[in-house]
Amino acid sequence: xxxxxxxxxxxxxxxxxxxxxxxxxxxxxxxxxxxxxxxxxxxxxxxxxxxxxxxxxxxxxxxxxxxxxxxxxxxxxxxxxxxxxxxxxxxxxxxxxxxxxxxxxxxxxxxxxxxxxxxxxxxxxxxxxxxxxxxxxxxxxxxxxxxxxxxxxxxxxxxxxxxxxxxxxxxxxxxxxxxxxxxxxxxxxxxxxxxxxxxxxxxxxxxxxxxxxxxxxxxxxxxxxxxxxxxxxxxxxxxxxxxxxxxxxxxxxxxxxxxxxxxxxxxxxxxxxxxxxxxxxxxxxxxxxxxxxxxxxxxxxxxxxxxxxxxxxxx
Ligand SMILES: [Fe+2]
Numbered sequence: 518x519x520x521x522x523x524x525x526x527x528x529x530x531x532x533x534x535x536x537x538x539x540x541x542x543x544x545x546x547x548x549x550x551x552x553x554x555x556x557x558x559x560x561x562x563x564x565x566x567x568x569x570x571x572x573x574x575x576x577x578x579x580x581x582x583x584x585x586x587x588x589x590x591x592x593x594x595x596x597x598x599x600x601x602x603x604x605x606x607x608x609x610x611x612x613x614x615x616x617x618x619x620x621x622x623x624x625x626x627x628x629x630x631x632x633x634x635x636x637x638x639x640x641x642x643x644x645x646x647x648x649x650x651x652x653x654x655x656x657x658x659x660x661x662x663x664x665x666x667x668x669x670x671x672x673x674x675x676x677x678x679x680x681x682x683x684x685x686x687x688x689x690x691x692x693x694x695x696x697x698x699x700x701x702x703x704x705x706x707x708x709x710x711x712x713x714x715x716x717x718x719x720x721x722x723x724x725x726x727x728x729x730x731x732x733x734x735x736x737x738x739x740x741x742x743x744x745x746x747x748x749x750x751x752x753x754x755x756x757x758x759x760x761x762x763x764x765x766x767x768x769x770x771x772x773x774x775x776x777x778x779x780x781x782x783x784x785x786x787x788x789x790x791x792x793x794x795x796x797x798x799x800x801x802x803x804x805x806x807x808x809x810x811x812x813x814x815x816x817x818x819x820x821x822x823x824x825x826x827x828x829x830x831x832x
Contacts, residue, residue, distance in 0.1 A: 557764060561596045561606050561796035563780035568613070568636065568771075568790025572678060575615035579676065584620045591615075591681060594792055604686035606766035606796045608816040609745070612681045613792075616642065616671045624668030624699035629688045630742040631661045633679040634770050634812050636790045641673030646715045648707035653679070656719025656772055658812070662742050664695075665715075666704050680770050680792060682814045684744045714741060722749050722772075726810065731756040732803075734813065743822075748813045752776060752805035760802040763828045765817040767795040774809025778802070782832075800832045 518526075520536070527533040534544060571592050578590055591614040594605045605611045614633070616622060624645065633644070635657045643652045647665050661667035671677050688694050710716075717737045725735045731753035738747055749772065752758070760779075769778065775788040780801040785793055795801050803811065820826035 557798035559781075559796070559799070560598065561601075561604070561766075561794070562598055563783055563785065563796065563799055563801070564597060564794045565778075565785040565787055566594045566611075566613075566792045568788070568792075571613040572615075572790075575613060575678065576676070579615060579617050584616070584622050588625070589614055589622055589681075594794075596794060596796070603689075605768055605792075605794050606686075606816075608684055608687035608690070608766055608819065609768055609814060610681075610683045610685045611768050611770070611792050611794075611814070612683075613678065614681050615676055615678050616669055617676050618671055618674050621670040621703055622668055623702050624666050624704035625697060626664050626666045626699070627696040628663050628693055629683045629685045630663050630745050631667070631681060631683045632742070632745070632747065632814070633659050633661075633681050634772065635659070635677070635679045637675075638671075638677035638679070639673035639675045642669075642671045642677035644669050645704050645706055646713070648704060649713060649715070650706045650709045651713055651716045652709075653677075653716070654719060656722065656810075658717040658722075658737055658747065660715045660738060660741050662715075666699055668699065668704055670703075678790075680790075682745070682768065684742075684816065687744060687816065687819065714738070717747075719772075722810070725749075726751045731805075732758040740818070742818075744816060744819050746815050746817045748815075750803075750811045750813060752803055752809040752811060754805050754807050754809075757804040758802045759830060760800050760832055761828060761830050762798050762800040763817070763820075764797050764826055765815050765820045766797050767801075768814045769793040769795065769803075770812045770814070772810040772812045774805050774807045776803060776805035776807070776809050778804075800829075 591612040594611045734748040734750045781799045
């Protein structure tokens with residue numbers, strides 16, 4: 518009897534299922550998991566990572582591994598849900614990185630968009646983006662968009678620390694990953710720039726935020742990256758921002774100050790350098806206990822382009 522005849526003559530649903538399995542075919546009416554649900558699931562969880570702990574771990578790593586062995590000396594902030602050892606939220610990754618005095622991190626390029634918020638750096642820490650050397654200081658944000666060459670170095674006497682943000686989890690899901698090491702290992706510098714569309718300095722951010730009401734966000738970079746939007750948000754002490762949720766994923770990093778963020782009923786206190794993951798569709802609000810500046814990294818442009826961006830005010 519042919520398989521088709523066997524299928525046609527199946528005497529029970531169980532027999533039909535048994536015959537279907539080796540054909541990699543399943544009954545849509547009998548799935549263990551539904552494929553549609555009424556609102557976004559809470560797959561990823563809210564979480565806060567501490568800069569003081571990350572810094573201590575990076576200092577240890579500085580003793581134990583050098584930039585010859587590690588392409589980047591960084592600490593991945595993975596969301597604590599079963600089966601995940603990489604993504605910070607569904608589409609975004611955050612990682613602390615440190616580079617010692619005199620070190621250079623090799624140049625490479627990749628399709629994931631990347632950027633960094635500098636936490637501590639003395640004069641002489643730099644990133645080279647497509648041959649342009651950009652010095653970086655605490656509070657600066659530097660972009661290395663999709664397929665731009667980038668490497669780092671530190672000519673200062675102190676270790677430099679920053680937080681990297683990438684859309685690698687999104688690229689993993691969509692598959693268009695390409696990576697290339699620079700043929701010369703360390704990309705030659707063609708120019709040292711004092712101004713660049715790839716760098717947003719702390720001074721500019723402070724000037725732009727001056728006198729603005731609490732919760733105001735200023736965008737950094739417009740559409741420099743297709744998948745990630747960035748903003749800096751001013752929080753005045755004691756003024757709570759409006760609770761809201763969005764289908765976009767948000768990662769907040771504390772550029773200055775201290776306070777508390779309530780996410781889906783859970784409180785996370787934070788201080789400078791901490792990283793807070795607010796996965797999609799989690800109501801949240803911030804309240805600073807001193808004048809604070811939060812850096813927001815979001816996949817909003819992706820949701821927007823796909824007509825999937827929704828917001829809701831309140832809990
Ligand atoms: Fe990179």
